[in-house]
Amino acid sequence: MSQTHALISADLAFSDRQRPMPLLAALAVSVAVTSSKWARQSRTRGALKHLDPRLLRDIGLTPDAADIEANKRFWRS
Structure with a gap:
Protein backbone atom coordinates (compact mmCIF):
# COMPACT_ATOMS: atom_id res chain seq x y z
CA MET A 1 0.00 0.00 0.00
CA SER A 2 1.43 3.41 -0.91
CA GLN A 3 2.06 6.03 1.73
CA THR A 4 -0.70 8.24 0.33
CA HIS A 5 -3.26 5.45 0.49
CA ALA A 6 -2.14 4.51 4.00
CA LEU A 7 -2.51 8.11 5.16
CA ILE A 8 -5.91 8.48 3.56
CA SER A 9 -7.01 5.16 5.07
CA ALA A 10 -5.81 6.25 8.49
CA ASP A 11 -7.59 9.57 8.05
CA LEU A 12 -10.82 7.86 7.03
CA ALA A 13 -10.62 5.36 9.89
CA PHE A 14 -10.18 8.22 12.34
CA SER A 15 -13.01 10.26 10.82
CA ASP A 16 -15.43 7.32 11.18
CA ARG A 17 -15.52 7.99 14.88
CA GLN A 18 -18.06 10.36 16.40
CA ARG A 19 -15.55 12.96 17.57
CA PRO A 20 -13.88 15.25 15.03
CA MET A 21 -10.17 15.03 14.25
CA PRO A 22 -8.10 17.54 16.24
CA LEU A 23 -7.06 20.55 14.16
CA LEU A 24 -3.34 19.85 14.43
CA ALA A 25 -3.84 16.21 13.42
CA ALA A 26 -5.99 17.25 10.44
CA LEU A 27 -3.29 19.70 9.39
CA ALA A 28 -0.58 17.04 9.72
CA VAL A 29 -2.57 14.56 7.62
CA SER A 30 -3.21 17.22 5.00
CA VAL A 31 0.50 18.11 4.80
CA ALA A 32 1.50 14.44 4.58
CA VAL A 33 -1.02 13.67 1.82
CA THR A 34 -0.03 16.77 -0.17
CA SER A 35 3.70 16.08 0.11
CA SER A 36 3.14 12.45 -0.96
CA LEU A 55 6.64 3.92 -25.20
CA LEU A 56 5.05 7.38 -25.15
CA ARG A 57 2.77 6.29 -28.00
CA ASP A 58 1.80 3.21 -25.96
CA LYS A 72 5.76 21.17 -15.04
CA ARG A 73 6.60 22.11 -11.48
CA PHE A 74 5.89 19.34 -8.96
CA TRP A 75 3.03 21.25 -7.35
CA ARG A 76 1.12 21.75 -10.63
CA SER A 77 -1.69 19.32 -11.42
Whole structure:
Protein backbone atom coordinates (compact mmCIF):
# COMPACT_ATOMS: atom_id res chain seq x y z
CA MET A 1 0.00 0.00 0.00
CA SER A 2 1.43 3.41 -0.91
CA GLN A 3 2.06 6.03 1.73
CA THR A 4 -0.70 8.24 0.33
CA HIS A 5 -3.26 5.45 0.49
CA ALA A 6 -2.14 4.51 4.00
CA LEU A 7 -2.51 8.11 5.16
CA ILE A 8 -5.91 8.48 3.56
CA SER A 9 -7.01 5.16 5.07
CA ALA A 10 -5.81 6.25 8.49
CA ASP A 11 -7.59 9.57 8.05
CA LEU A 12 -10.82 7.86 7.03
CA ALA A 13 -10.62 5.36 9.89
CA PHE A 14 -10.18 8.22 12.34
CA SER A 15 -13.01 10.26 10.82
CA ASP A 16 -15.43 7.32 11.18
CA ARG A 17 -15.52 7.99 14.88
CA GLN A 18 -18.06 10.36 16.40
CA ARG A 19 -15.55 12.96 17.57
CA PRO A 20 -13.88 15.25 15.03
CA MET A 21 -10.17 15.03 14.25
CA PRO A 22 -8.10 17.54 16.24
CA LEU A 23 -7.06 20.55 14.16
CA LEU A 24 -3.34 19.85 14.43
CA ALA A 25 -3.84 16.21 13.42
CA ALA A 26 -5.99 17.25 10.44
CA LEU A 27 -3.29 19.70 9.39
CA ALA A 28 -0.58 17.04 9.72
CA VAL A 29 -2.57 14.56 7.62
CA SER A 30 -3.21 17.22 5.00
CA VAL A 31 0.50 18.11 4.80
CA ALA A 32 1.50 14.44 4.58
CA VAL A 33 -1.02 13.67 1.82
CA THR A 34 -0.03 16.77 -0.17
CA SER A 35 3.70 16.08 0.11
CA SER A 36 3.14 12.45 -0.96
CA LYS A 37 1.16 13.64 -3.98
CA TRP A 38 3.89 16.10 -4.93
CA ALA A 39 6.61 13.44 -4.57
CA ARG A 40 4.64 11.06 -6.81
CA GLN A 41 4.13 13.77 -9.43
CA SER A 42 7.83 14.62 -9.38
CA ARG A 43 8.84 10.95 -9.82
CA THR A 44 6.40 10.26 -12.64
CA ARG A 45 7.28 13.45 -14.49
CA GLY A 46 10.97 12.61 -14.18
CA ALA A 47 10.27 9.16 -15.61
CA LEU A 48 8.51 10.71 -18.62
CA LYS A 49 11.78 12.38 -19.62
CA HIS A 50 13.38 8.96 -20.13
CA LEU A 51 10.67 7.26 -22.20
CA ASP A 52 11.30 6.79 -25.91
CA PRO A 53 8.65 7.82 -28.49
CA ARG A 54 7.40 4.24 -28.90
CA LEU A 55 6.64 3.92 -25.20
CA LEU A 56 5.05 7.38 -25.15
CA ARG A 57 2.77 6.29 -28.00
CA ASP A 58 1.80 3.21 -25.96
CA ILE A 59 0.56 5.43 -23.13
CA GLY A 60 -1.15 7.86 -25.52
CA LEU A 61 1.27 10.79 -25.36
CA THR A 62 3.17 12.60 -28.06
CA PRO A 63 6.79 13.55 -27.34
CA ASP A 64 5.73 17.21 -27.20
CA ALA A 65 2.93 16.53 -24.71
CA ALA A 66 5.27 14.41 -22.58
CA ASP A 67 7.86 17.20 -22.62
CA ILE A 68 5.28 19.74 -21.48
CA GLU A 69 4.12 17.45 -18.66
CA ALA A 70 7.68 16.52 -17.62
CA ASN A 71 8.65 20.18 -17.31
CA LYS A 72 5.76 21.17 -15.04
CA ARG A 73 6.60 22.11 -11.48
CA PHE A 74 5.89 19.34 -8.96
CA TRP A 75 3.03 21.25 -7.35
CA ARG A 76 1.12 21.75 -10.63
CA SER A 77 -1.69 19.32 -11.42
